[in-house]
Each structure stands twice: as structure tokens, then as C-alpha cells.
Amino acid sequence: MASRIFQDSNKNNAGDFIGESTVTQSCEPCMKTNISKAATVFCKDCDEFLCDTCKNPHIVYKTGQHNIVNIKDNKSAPDIIDMKGIDKCHKHEREIEFFCQDHSKLCCSSCVLIHRKCDQVDEIAKVSRQARPELQALKQTLIKLQSEADAIIADCEQSETDVNESFAKISSEVDEMRDRIIQLFEDAKQKFITEASELKTAETKTIGNKRDASSKVKDEISKVLSMCSVVLENGTPSQQYIYSDSIKEKRKTIESIIYDQRKIKDASTVTVSFSKELTSFLEMGSNFIQLNYDGNKTGNYKNN
The missing domain is CATH 1.10.287 (Helix Hairpins)
Known part of the structure; x- marks a missing residue:
């Protein structure tokens, strides 16, 4: 498949429980002004987390339709995300299932045969729970970089x-x-x-x-x-x-x-x-x- 199913618990909730710690999703417009504020709603059409303060300006001033849902009460059906071929091995056109720690390389079932002698080859399905906090941090970094790019453009x-x-x-x-x-x-x-x-x-x-x-x-x-x-x-x-x-x-x-x-x-x-x-x-x-x-x-x- 060219897409993967991500459950609401992986995207639309305000935070995930990782062991005994909680990861809280921040408001993305606030992040652009270097303000850390927890998001309370999510715009599905714009794929953007918002706090109560930023919700109304988002609806009024940003063009397009806005399907705003409350993060805590969001019980909608799973979203289907098109990964644009990122989840496919470019060499074998197979779904990526493994990660070789020795070579820091994503592998499909054919690639993993080449890495069978490596010390640590993990199955992505088993280690993927650790990826969300890192991806959230990466997203927040990208938001800051986007803000810097906007400043440069200005x-x-x-x-x-x-x-x-x-x-x-x-x-x-x-x-x-x-x-x-x-x-x-x-x-x-x-x-x-x-x-x-x-x-x-x-x-x-x-x-x-x-x-x-x-x-x-x-x-x-x-x-x-x-x-x-x-x-x-x-x-x-x-x-x-x-x-x-x-x-x-x-x-x-x-x-x-x-x-x-x-x-x-x-x-x-x-x-x-x-x-x-x-x-x-x-x-x-x-x-x-x-x-x-x-x-x-x-x-x-x-x-x-």
C-alpha cells in the first residue's frame, strides 16, 4: 500500500502516555512566536493544533473550510495518510519493516537479508511507539524553522x-x-x-x-x-x-x-x-x- 492507517490515539489526542510520562501537543501558531501553550483543538482540514486563543483567528482569517475538533472528545474514524512512497524501499519497492541500527538505514524484507550479520536490526512495528515524542519534537523544530523562514522572507x-x-x-x-x-x-x-x-x-x-x-x-x-x-x-x-x-x-x-x-x-x-x-x-x-x-x-x- 502507498498509505498507512494511523489511529486517532497516534495523532489526534492531546498527548500520549509513554510509560509514566505524558507528551502534550503544543499550539502551533503560538510556537511560531516562541510561546509554549497546550493545544485544545485540532483543525483536520489544515492539519494544525490550536489553543482556544488561536482557534477563532484561525477560522476567521485563514481561507478554506475548517473542521475543528476538540482534542479530548475526538472520537472520529482513523485517518488514512498517503506517505508519498516514503514507506517504500526505493530499491525493492517493498514496504519498509526494519531499521538497522548499525548502519542507520531503513530496510525492507529484501534489504534485511543484506544486514543479517548486523548486531542490531529492529522490527519497526515493535519500536515505533518510541517515535512519536521524537516526531513531535521534530515537528516543533520545523515550526520554528518555518517561522525563521517567514522572518527571512519578510x-x-x-x-x-x-x-x-x-x-x-x-x-x-x-x-x-x-x-x-x-x-x-x-x-x-x-x-x-x-x-x-x-x-x-x-x-x-x-x-x-x-x-x-x-x-x-x-x-x-x-x-x-x-x-x-x-x-x-x-x-x-x-x-x-x-x-x-x-x-x-x-x-x-x-x-x-x-x-x-x-x-x-x-x-x-x-x-x-x-x-x-x-x-x-x-x-x-x-x-x-x-x-x-x-x-x-x-x-x-x-x-x-
Whole structure:
């Protein structure tokens, strides 16, 4: 058979008498919170032992039908359990009937022939009464492990939420830093344009004054040259002497004006320069942003 019959006395009672000691079944939901509390009822549909406190939440919040029976008053028919082939020898496909203590191995009637020289081969039917307390302890251990697995799953879900939130946060942080840099550049540009405009106005004025002064002295020179040409061509020696002497002072004045205008330096071109910190920043390329990771892996991820 692929299934075995377990009597109610082996599963559904609150406890079994082993010699003079009593094994009490604990409430399984309480066990998940590390609380030891005796079970008073059993849900056949969920295969779960419950105390009076956990019974109502189990019925209300857990989906499905719930056949709740009182452990002490449970007199129902024996349950048939499908052992899923666990009670069959995988090698000989026969029912397991023996246990070899020497090799810690379950044996069928064919396997036991191989272990006939072993010192202790027990018939399972005779020693099975000792298995219930051990199985109950194992079940309670598994319940605790299940609770730990649930905690790990909850941690994973929280970690996934944290990862999603942190990735959304770092994106907004990068955008914020970008906007700050752009605003800083805009502010610097406005200040720079204002200063450049003031400089342009001053330089334009200087150039205009220099040009006006030079234009006036040029007109004066033209007048003097015109008169000088007439005196040289048509004037008498006396007239040439007088005119030559009279324009000596004017020449000195003209030379002084020309000299002063030459000393005035004007900027023909204007350039812009950037700080070393900014040029160093630009030389970094996209590596100025780093992704920091506080997981189990070592090192930092870098945005290359």
C-alpha cells in the first residue's frame, strides 16, 4: 500500500502516555512566536493544533473550510495518510519493516537479508511507539524553522522595498545635484556677463575718447599742413621764416597729444578663464558620481 492507517490515539489526542510520562501537543501558531501553550483543538482540514486563543483567528482569517475538533472528545474514524512512497524501499519497492541500527538505514524484507550479520536490526512495528515524542519534537523544530523562514522572507521583502526606494532616491539626488550645478553656472554666467558689460562700456568709452582726440589733432595737423604748403610755394622768405617759427609751439602740442594717445592701452580682445577646480572636475568625466553599496559585496560600484 502507498498509505498507512494511523489511529486517532497516534495523532489526534492531546498527548500520549509513554510509560509514566505524558507528551502534550503544543499550539502551533503560538510556537511560531516562541510561546509554549497546550493545544485544545485540532483543525483536520489544515492539519494544525490550536489553543482556544488561536482557534477563532484561525477560522476567521485563514481561507478554506475548517473542521475543528476538540482534542479530548475526538472520537472520529482513523485517518488514512498517503506517505508519498516514503514507506517504500526505493530499491525493492517493498514496504519498509526494519531499521538497522548499525548502519542507520531503513530496510525492507529484501534489504534485511543484506544486514543479517548486523548486531542490531529492529522490527519497526515493535519500536515505533518510541517515535512519536521524537516526531513531535521534530515537528516543533520545523515550526520554528518555518517561522525563521517567514522572518527571512519578510526581511527580503523589506530589503526589496528599501532597494526600490533607495534607487528612486539616488536618482532624485543626482537630479537635484545637476540642478544645483546648472543654477550655479547660471548665477556665475549672470555675474560674468554683468562684469563683462561694465568692462565693455568702459573700454568703448576709452577707445572713443582716444579716437576723438586723435581726430581733432589730425584736423589741426591738416590745417597746419595746408597753410604750410601755401607759404612754401608762394610766400616770401620773411613769411616762411615767420610761419615756421609760429608753428613750432603748435608742433610741440601736437606731438604731446599724439604721445599721450599712444600711451593709452586699449583691450582689443576679451577672453574667459575657469578655475582649476572646475577644469579638474570636468577632466573626471562621468566618474564624479559613485554608487555606494552596503551589501555583502566589497568595494564601491562606480558609474563609468
